[in-house]
Amino acid sequence: MELVEHDDLDVLIRVLLDQGYTVVGPTVRDSAIVLAELTGADQLPSGWGVATDAGSYRLVARDDSAAFAHSAGPQSWKSFIHPAHERITTSDWDESGMVFRAAAEPRPRYAFLGVRPCDLAAMGVLDGVLARCAYPDPGYTARRDGVFVVAVNCTEPAATCFCVSMGGGPRAQGGYDLVMTERVDDTGHRYVVEAGSEAGRRVLDSVPHRTADAADVEAADADLTAAAERMGRDVGRAMPEIDxxxxxxxxxxxxxxxxxxxxxxxxxxxxxxxxxxxxxxxxxxxxxxxxxxxxxxxxxxxxxxxxxxxxxxxxxxxxxxxxxxxxxxxxxxxxxxxxxxxxxxxxxxxxxxxxxxxxxxxxxxxxxxxx
Structure with missing residues (x-):
């Protein structure tokens, strides 16, 4: 396990940008935490959390500077790898008749920063539907292949979260290049980081880091255990013996x-x-x-x-x-x-x-x- 200071997230973003990635992550916009293109860590929703309930969502100011202490917002990463609106073909009349062409839309090379474990699991589900199938969707696979994923373990579940009962969190189970657990206390703002791929290790090597001490690793594990115990909902709580x-x-x-x-x-x-x-x-x-x-x-x-x-x-x-x-x-x-x-x-x-x-x-x- 490695330790990265919050101030060095800017370095991480610059490294990804220099490698040709379009970096997408959470930011505050229109009274919600949404996903958008990022160019610096100052665009992250530091100091903001959310309060949710059935039919209810609002931003709330936190008493610390945590950047990822919020639950899932109105968007998911599906918006980028399986977009809501996509041109498939074009056709035009010329002297020979109607000519059909496949749409050649530019597709960014994405780096996703701040993917929550539930959304990471969702990307795996979509992969099974649209990529690991008899007839893979070419638009989906073109966007999905090569996505660099920086996951963030969830230490702040919302009142509407129930990822534990569905196996979606709060700890990322794989499918990431880097995974971070955010820590904010009297000693500073930092992330316990682990590489999940060779590409992730190469990027981490380009970012200032040091070996995480046992206390930080244990505290991060304790935060995740506590998060799992305070899920707002549980689809199996009222029916533990039901299939x-x-x-x-x-x-x-x-x-x-x-x-x-x-x-x-x-x-x-x-x-x-x-x-x-x-x-x-x-x-x-x-x-x-x-x-x-x-x-x-x-x-x-x-x-x-x-x-x-x-x-x-x-x-x-x-x-x-x-x-x-x-x-x-x-x-x-x-x-x-x-x-x-x-x-x-x-x-x-x-x-x-x-x-x-x-x-x-x-x-x-x-x-x-x-x-």
């Missing part, structure tokens, strides 16, 4: 679907902020002359009424059926398709639901009705 996959499979006709539908707006907020939802649709647009056309791919959601449209009409016409589809896929049938859960416990769907629907509470209600 969640089977529970959802056995409750397709539960009256609870109509109850949650009476509150759900079908607004799709939960799927838009989810770091693992991947569904898309395509749109064709033309200019006013009709000589130029483009095909675009954009995010879609199973909460949209026409998402399940087949010839003759939509399959899931009710809000109840659409909510059932979402939670059943996320927590149950995703295992059958991709060999893992589709949920990492980041809590975004709880925080950003306008009416405060809580996936952990809905699962617990199903478990109670099942008994």
């Amino acid at each position: 969640l996959r089977q529970l959802l499979a056995d409750n397709r006709e539960s009256p609870l679907w109509d109850e949650v539908a009476s509150r759900c707006l079908s607004c799709a907020n939960c799927t838009m902020v989810c770091p693992t939802c991947f569904c898309t649709t395509t749109e064709d647009v033309t200019d006013l002359t009709g000589d130029h056309a483009e095909r675009w791919r954009r995010w879609d959601s199973c909460f949209n009424a026409d998402f399940s449209y087949l010839h003759g009409g939509a399959v899931r016409t009710s809000t109840a059926s659409r909510y059932r589809q979402w939670i059943s896929h996320k927590l149950s049938t995703w295992h059958d398709q991709f060999g893992t859960s589709g949920c990492v416990g980041c809590g975004r769907c709880v925080t950003w639901c306008p009416v405060g629907i809580d996936i952990t509470e809905e699962a617990a209600k199903l478990a109670g009705s099942h008994d």
